[in-house]
Amino acid sequence: MSKTFLPMLLSLTVVIGCTKHSHSQVKETGSSFAAEDFAKVKEYLKTYCGECHTDASEGGFDYAEDLPKLASSKLVKRNKPDESPLWRRIESKEMPATGASAFPKEEDSAIVKRWIAAGAPVNFGKVDRPIVSAAEMLNAIDKDLKALPASARPFTRYLEIRHLNNQTSGGAFLLSEEQLDAFRGGLSTLVNSLSWQRNVVPLVAVPDTSGTVLRLDLRSYTTSARELANMGIKGLQGSSDNWTYEDGFGLTPSAWDKIGKNDTYHVQYSGATADYIRQATHSNFPTIRGDLFVFIAGRSNNSADSSTDKFLYYKILGIGPNFEDFNKALFRGRTISDMLSQGDTTIVRSGFAQSGVSDHNRLIERHVIPSYKSPARSDSFYWLSYDFSGSAGNEHLESHPLGPADVFQNLNHGKHVFSHAGGEVIFSLPNGLHGYLLFTSKGELLDQAPSNIVRYLDGKHSIVYNGVSCMDCHKMGMIEKADTIFDHIQDNRSEYTDEELYIANRLYLGQPALLAKIFNRDSKSYLSSKAKSTQVSGVQTSADGIGVTDLHASAVSDLFDHFNGDLTISTAASEVDLDEATFLTEMNKNPELKRILNSFQVESGKAVKRETFRDFFPKIVRELKLDEISEATGQTLCASCTATCSYSVFSTQNKPIGKAFIAESKASVDAADSAAFRKCNEKLSETARELGYVCKRNSQCTISNP
Numbered sequence: 001m002s003k004t005f006l007p008m009l010l011s012l013t014v015v016i017g018c019t020k021h022s023h024s025q026v027k028e029t030g031s032s033f034a035a036e037d038f039a040k041v042k043e044y045l046k047t048y049c050g051e052c053h054t055d056a057s058e059g060g061f062d063y064a065e066d067l068p069k070l071a072s073s074k075l076v077k078r079n080k081p082d083e084s085p086l087w088r089r090i091e092s093k094e095m096p097a098t099g100a101s102a103f104p105k106e107e108d109s110a111i112v113k114r115w116i117a118a119g120a121p122v123n124f125g126k127v128d129r130p131i132v133s134a135a136e137m138l139n140a141i142d143k144d145l146k147a148l149p150a151s152a153r154p155f156t157r158y159l160e161i162r163h164l165n166n167q168t169s170g171g172a173f174l175l176s177e178e179q180l181d182a183f184r185g186g187l188s189t190l191v192n193s194l195s196w197q198r199n200v201v202p203l204v205a206v207p208d209t210s211g212t213v214l215r216l217d218l219r220s221y222t223t224s225a226r227e228l229a230n231m232g233i234k235g236l237q238g239s240s241d242n243w244t245y246e247d248g249f250g251l252t253p254s255a256w257d258k259i260g261k262n263d264t265y266h267v268q269y270s271g272a273t274a275d276y277i278r279q280a281t282h283s284n285f286p287t288i289r290g291d292l293f294v295f296i297a298g299r300s301n302n303s304a305d306s307s308t309d310k311f312l313y314y315k316i317l318g319i320g321p322n323f324e325d326f327n328k329a330l331f332r333g334r335t336i337s338d339m340l341s342q343g344d345t346t347i348v349r350s351g352f353a354q355s356g357v358s359d360h361n362r363l364i365e366r367h368v369i370p371s372y373k374s375p376a377r378s379d380s381f382y383w384l385s386y387d388f389s390g391s392a393g394n395e396h397l398e399s400h401p402l403g404p405a406d407v408f409q410n411l412n413h414g415k416h417v418f419s420h421a422g423g424e425v426i427f428s429l430p431n432g433l434h435g436y437l438l439f440t441s442k443g444e445l446l447d448q449a450p451s452n453i454v455r456y457l458d459g460k461h462s463i464v465y466n467g468v469s470c471m472d473c474h475k476m477g478m479i480e481k482a483d484t485i486f487d488h489i490q491d492n493r494s495e496y497t498d499e500e501l502y503i504a505n506r507l508y509l510g511q512p513a514l515l516a517k518i519f520n521r522d523s524k525s526y527l528s529s530k531a532k533s534t535q536v537s538g539v540q541t542s543a544d545g546i547g548v549t550d551l552h553a554s555a556v557s558d559l560f561d562h563f564n565g566d567l568t569i570s571t572a573a574s575e576v577d578l579d580e581a582t583f584l585t586e587m588n589k590n591p592e593l594k595r596i597l598n599s600f601q602v603e604s605g606k607a608v609k610r611e612t613f614r615d616f617f618p619k620i621v622r623e624l625k626l627d628e629i630s631e632a633t634g635q636t637l638c639a640s641c642t643a644t645c646s647y648s649v650f651s652t653q654n655k656p657i658g659k660a661f662i663a664e665s666k667a668s669v670d671a672a673d674s675a676a677f678r679k680c681n682e683k684l685s686e687t688a689r690e691l692g693y694v695c696k697r698n699s700q701c702t703i704s705n706p
Helices: 035-048 067-071 085-091 106-117 134-146 162-166 177-192 225-231 253-261 272-281 290-297 313-317 323-330 336-341 468-473 485-491 498-507 512-534 555-564 569-575 580-589 591-598 610-624 669-682 686-690
Strands: 021-025 126-131 156-160 213-217 287-289 348-352 362-373 379-387 422-428 434-440 642-650 656-665 694-697 702-704
Touching: 035 067, 035 106, 085 106, 126 162, 134 156, 134 213, 134 272, 134 669, 156 272, 156 290, 162 177, 162 569, 177 213, 177 290, 177 512, 177 555, 253 287, 253 290, 253 313, 287 290, 290 555, 313 434, 323 336, 323 434, 348 485, 348 512, 379 512, 422 512, 434 468, 468 555, 485 498, 569 580, 569 610, 580 591, 591 610, 642 669, 656 669, 669 694
Parallel strands: 156 287
Antiparallel strands: 021 126, 156 213, 348 362, 362 379, 379 422, 422 434, 642 656, 642 694, 642 702
């Protein structure tokens, strides 16, 4: 579903207005992009691009005046104007195209380059959004855990996107509310895509974190071997000898901890609050950054290449150690070759010359998974592609439409049998979302596709990674491809034996309308489940209709790109819980850190490579003591001031029950807030917690000054 977005300047509600800090307006702080530049960018795009690229939609580009959509599109590579198709076309004077009514001067066009170099910020004018600190996150998680049943706490974990929420340039937030909402939905979709459970369970936004911290219960995404066997799935196994499944398959506690151990940005916070969180969750990694989670859990390991061992997608789902072993687990002991040779009548094929990810012809083949139905009670599907490194000889589908060779090599002496180089699989998980794998013709699983066989053709990416790249390419479900092979076989019937024609007519439908219906049904089933997954509890979402806007659809891939992108001074500051001005001040005060800061002083946006900053990160945390969180947080009150906060027990219908629990403090608002919460929580029985009753603040805390 396509949707054009207007820049959103709406703010998230600040629950305790007196305790949060925010950027209330755009102001110059030494950044390369200032308040007045937003107006110049919008005016430039309107004047020189809007004529053809708004309603006219030339070249499929109809959002020239929509900064949020443009900034997250494939036309812009943040911080890298020279690698951005938008700037390359402007700089080369390819755009505006001949015939346009207005043409810019070079000095006018420079504003677009500076916008991209500054990180392509999308907000302008007045913005009021809370900056969420590590201390606020820990305090909110502490309250959140204590409000849960004791039995749930060991399985409770948190994904956080605070650094993305906090990113600014020149005082302006780099990411819109709409983009952050999409990132929340994308994380929820990925978590549910790492599960063999039948139900989609969206993530939950933790109160008092402005939607930057998301809770999940690992039990909702873990399935035991016995439960899988009851579904008809037997024999799942990881693609590595050092991975066990004693606690089940999917996003289990051990799987989560393995992700945490690969988290190069993990900060071991000190203090009683952080200690309680680790103790209550039974984990040294109770929180993980959302973009790093995508980077590690959204990409596969390749067992033949130890350098990719940190990528855990295959391992989490138990896909491995090779293509046919996984198929046996999914198809009740049968392989793809078995089903083809046995004449399975549910198999449907579509062959075509132009695939969109390859220079060569491609064949896709649909199977029905017998073990489980989709949530909509329709068939669970398994789409398999046969990919080729060339388009001649036995790699030419029109003259070799039958295969693979291990099944049909004896058919008419193999005259019309193709030889493929590898393939891709997209299959429905029990909850209706997708699972993915890449493989060679020998059945070896791959982490990334060989570029001579398939690759991105969008100009922004080059490598196809299993998992995250597939989620991007198939973000709206299956891509409908009309079959051209059936008609070619019929036009050359005399070249085929009767047996060959019988098999070909069974595999290639020759019914375009029915094939289109199958594609549509499979995509609709996937999007229905994806829509449910994006509906993060506790925050408003912009997902609508069938479920996903353009931003929601590509959110997992966008998070992956954000993590892998270069960092500017402003984005680096947000990753160490500082604003840009404080980051510069603190780095310049420390001789060790000043040398690190010098690495940012390069052309084109003052950016450093992600891997360079990764190496800097531990030293910055250590030197600035960012892991030392004070237990006394919140606004310090005046000598005569008193903060008052009130909590009540709320039912599952969000209605307060019984008396209010009130607390006062002369130290800080947070101290009063914590005391009131503690009073309420102490009276909340375990039975009430199991029923879903929770302690919530009745209203904003108040400060009195007699």
